[in-house]
Amino acid sequence: MLDDVLALIRENDRFFITTHLGADGDALGSQLALGRFLEKMGKTVAMVNSDEHDYNLDWMPGAEQVEVYDGALSQQEALAEADVAFVLDTNDEERIGKVGSLVRDATATTVLIDHHLDPERWFDVLFVRDTAAATGELIYEIIDGLAPEHLDGAIATALYTAIVTDTGSFRYSSVTPALHRIIADILERGGIEPAPIHETIYDRKSMPGLRLLGRMLNRIRLRYDGQLGYSVVTQRMVEDTGASWDDKQGFVNYVLSIEGVKAALLFSETDDGAKISFRSEADVRVDEWARHFGGGGHRNASGAYVKRPTFEKTIEDVIDAAADYIAFEPRHAPDDDLSPEDQSYLETLLDAASDSN
Numbered sequence: 201m202l203d204d205v206l207a208l209i210r211e212n213d214r215f216f217i218t219t220h221l222g223a224d225g226d227a228l229g230s231q232l233a234l235g236r237f238l239e240k241m242g243k244t245v246a247m248v249n250s251d252e253h254d255y256n257l258d259w260m261p262g263a264e265q266v267e268v269y270d271g272a273l274s275q276q277e278a279l280a281e282a283d284v285a286f287v288l289d290t291n292d293e294e295r296i297g298k299v300g301s302l303v304r305d306a307t308a309t310t311v312l313i314d315h316h317l318d319p320e321r322w323f324d325v326l327f328v329r330d331t332a333a334a335t336g337e338l339i340y341e342i343i344d345g346l347a348p349e350h351l352d353g354a355i356a357t358a359l360y361t362a363i364v365t366d367t368g369s370f371r372y373s374s375v376t377p378a379l380h381r382i383i384a385d386i387l388e389r390g391g392i393e394p395a396p397i398h399e400t401i402y403d404r405k406s407m408p409g410l411r412l413l414g415r416m417l418n419r420i421r422l423r424y425d426g427q428l429g430y431s432v433v434t435q436r437m438v439e440d441t442g443a444s445w446d447d448k449q450g451f452v453n454y455v456l457s458i459e460g461v462k463a464a465l466l467f468s469e470t471d472d473g474a475k476i477s478f479r480s481e482a483d484v485r486v487d488e489w490a491r492h493f494g495g496g497g498h499r500n501a502s503g504a505y506v507k508r509p510t511f512e513k514t515i516e517d518v519i520d521a522a523a524d525y526i527a528f529e530p531r532h533a534p535d536d537d538l539s540p541e542d543q544s545y546l547e548t549l550l551d552a553a554s555d556s557n
């Protein structure tokens with residue numbers, strides 16, 4: 201509960217903050233906003249994650265203060281001496297990486313602040329709301345409840361980034377009038393402009409990244425009468441274009457943007473299987489489907505890592521399972537009269553064509 205978190209902050213002095221592997225805009229933004237806020241309240245704060253955040257986020261004010269855990273004595277002491285350890289934007293020990301078990305075993309009061317479904321049960325205090333647009337929204341509520349006068353430009357920038365990235369620029373079903381009022385307060389108190397933040401987040405793509413996008417767009421396929429779309433990013437595509445693995449962020453949204461597509465998948469080839477991104481329109485849920493493959497997440501945005509004998513087999517298995525989780529409407533597209541044999545022959549031709557460009 202929010203009140204428990206406010207009391208813990210009032211009554212304690214030493215805080216440790218961590219978040220999930222591969223911290224994204226919401227994870228890092230929430231961490232930086234909470235960390236800076238606590239420091240402005242005169243608290244001692246350590247921010248330690250298990251790995252590096254996305255390099256696209258290096259520009260965020262204070263990002264250099266977040267340490268990557270390497271077993272250093274100072275890091276172990278920071279956790280051992282902490283009164284309170286915050287876990288942000290993930291409710292899953294494994295997703296935190298190696299810092300996860302350290303936090304779980306620490307003497308500090310562990311506090312989860314998160315908006316994912318089904319939290320694990322080891323946290324001492326929970327401030328979770330799965331309808332929150334971002335963990336950043338919950339951090340705002342903490343600041344608002346304690347000392348809103350501390351909300352400065354750096355905190356505002358971190359919170360704005362957290363919320364804009366987790367809402368797909370204010371377009372998901374989690375976006376409400378109340379959220380827009382929060383955003384208005386963040387902009388006013390922080391004295392910041394939204395446009396430069398959008399440009400920094402979205403208008404700094406690399407050419408190799410865009411070439412990779414082109415290859416991915418070429419590989420989009422539709423199934424279930426055009427209601428399911430999917431595409432792939434293979435290791436070969438990444439190598440050929442010279443792109444980085446981070447460049448495929450947001451790719452799955454292009455697949456979902458196709459008219460008639462209710463659910464979209466992006467399969468990214470890993471050394472031993474695939475990382476799968478699930479996205480869906482507001483009234484369609486993909487979280488149960490992702491959970492069936494060992495993943496999880498939100499109703500409209502989930503993910504899973506799957507180990508299967510081959511990449512192709514993974515794709516097949518996940519797509520075959522779609523109808524168990526999604527109510528596809530019976531549709532009769534006039535151009536859809538191909539027999540299964542003709543259809544697969546056509547797909548072979550299309551695959552060959554897209555492989556050669």
Ligand SMILES: [Mn+2]
Pocket residue numbers: 226227289315334335366
């Ligand atoms: Mn989030």
